[in-house]
Amino acid sequence: MINYTDAQILKGILRHDNLILQYIYKQYYYKVNYFIKKNQGSEDDASDIFQEAIIVIYRKIKENDLIFEKSSFQGYLFSVCRFLWLKQLEKRRIEKEKLNDSLPFQEDVYDDNLVELVDKNQKYGLYQKHFKTLSTDCQKLLQMFFEKVPLKEIARIMGYKSEKYAKTRKYKCKELLIKRIKQDTEFKKILEDDT
């Protein structure tokens, strides 16, 4: 198998390069899986954590905030996975002290910036999860509104008779989305954490 450098991996994540993503999965997933299963998690937990860790790294790269001087991609990925799993354990009120640390991690990765980013990712991830449960029409409509597409244009694209109707539809969609988010117990936990 080809080995990629850290720089190539970061570039690949930024471009959503399928080959690089596959490489990351094959190269590192099983270690994360092993770590999480050893620490009271399941296969599903492992894949969620791995996926969200890559998304966190992607957000970091987008913000030009990821340079490996002392560390490496592998070390950073494992550290983020570990951090995300610790957060989960905390949420599930499971003792973290007895952690079976099979992943090599770097303590210096855990700065305020990462904590903030992880929180944001968790919150946005939840919103996006519910957004994806809306009908395709609702998704399209809301996205166009948020992208500031003119109302007239939205009504034309969506085949609505009037701009007023487009606006009413948008409120309905948004209302539904907000309702679903608020009903999610995960959201309630996030609110509790914020206060």
Add this chain to the structure above:
Amino acid sequence: MTPKAELFGRIEDYCLDLLNKPEREEFEKELKLNPELREEVELQMNIQNAILEMDVLDLKGKLEKIQTNSTKNGKLNGSFELLDDFSEFEEATAELTPEELIESFESLPKVHVYQHERTSNENIHHYYKEQNGSEQVVVEDDLNGFDMEGLEGLEEAILETDILNLRETLQQVAKSVEPQYSVEDIDAYLEGEMGDDILAEFEGELSQNELLQSEVNLHKELEMAVAENDVMDLRSELRNIMESETSWNVSEQAIEDFIDGVLEESLLEEFGAELKENTDLMAEVALRENINAAVSEMDIMGLRQKLKDARDESEKKEVKSIIMPRIEIGSTKFWRSSVAVILVLVGLLGVMRMNTNTLDNSYDKYIESSTWASERSVDSDMSIIQQAQMYYQQNEFQKTIDLLNNVTVNADEQFVPQFYKGLSYQNLNKYPKAVTEYSKVIDHGNNMFIEEAEWYKALCYLKMNKRAEAKKELLAVIDRRGHYQKDAKAILRKLKYSFK
């Protein structure tokens, strides 16, 4: 109907065992029939039992006395006299070090109590005084011959179900009440479209109302989250990869070599390290080892074949069956009562050896002839179908094909003879012709043979060494998530590296 007061009197008498025998019997009869009365009696009993806990009440009384005495003695501080000598502690502000403080006798509890004293002007610290005051009265009343009057309020409170219900309803209402501002209002505010008259009011509310603040924040964040198309795409790409790709970091060849014990020394250590932690890889190695073991069990396969023959003889077959729905075409009723096709692939993956010769040998060795269920019939040309079935069961595949070529069925029913012609051609090793027939069945698009046709078509392609085509069909089988899904996945996995 018994007046309520009288009823309560009787309940009380019953509980206190004051009823005479006939009264008691009558009461017990009624008790059996009336659930409300039962509830009432149970409540009374519980109250009575609570009152009769003499030891608890005695203890309470004694504690009360001690507390009253200590209150009379001076201050009511609830500090168990820990503060009695606190006057000597007054200088403990700046001069004393924490160590000195800790070393002094009972200093920690004293410091704790001192803090209580200091904060005793807060409402929460007055609360216990109020409680003490009111409790004193209640306890005194209670101790006074355990008068029921003291508990009358309690009884009434418990019986106020209407108030309890109202309280519950109010809580529900509070939970479900709509926010003061609608999604529309908040959107109008965020988009700067709110009228001046409402805007001032809204902003005033926003500056003070935390709920509204979090509502507005949610709207803002939502807008940003929904605009993150790239993140959502990346997430779904990752999900796809994780669902479709194997999670091990070693090649298929390495796995085979490891099982065969011929993996190079240089790779062996790395392989072993991953195998220790990677549960998916462990499962894959175990699966392949099992397949190899099963394929080499020639004696078991022979026995299985004999058992199957015996089963066929007695026409009691456990088979994969596909029951077609009843189709009415014009006036002709087309009955598909059942079709049973057995194409038992023993040691299926033996077929998938990498070189063509091995593949041919394995196919011949492990594929069995399909059989046709006896009760199949087609109204439109029943006799021919039955005859074809007979030929098929006698392994007269060419005759089956010839007959099916002449069967008259409507255009919409063609898939039935087509499927069996496909099977017959396959049995005659005429794979391209079988593929043609299966393709017709698949192209029909709406019949219950499609999955089987795709599966057998894939096997024919494998036999013809057309692996890309076989892969396509196997993927179609997997997509259907049907009976052959697992087998198809196993074959794909096995052949994966040869497809690249």
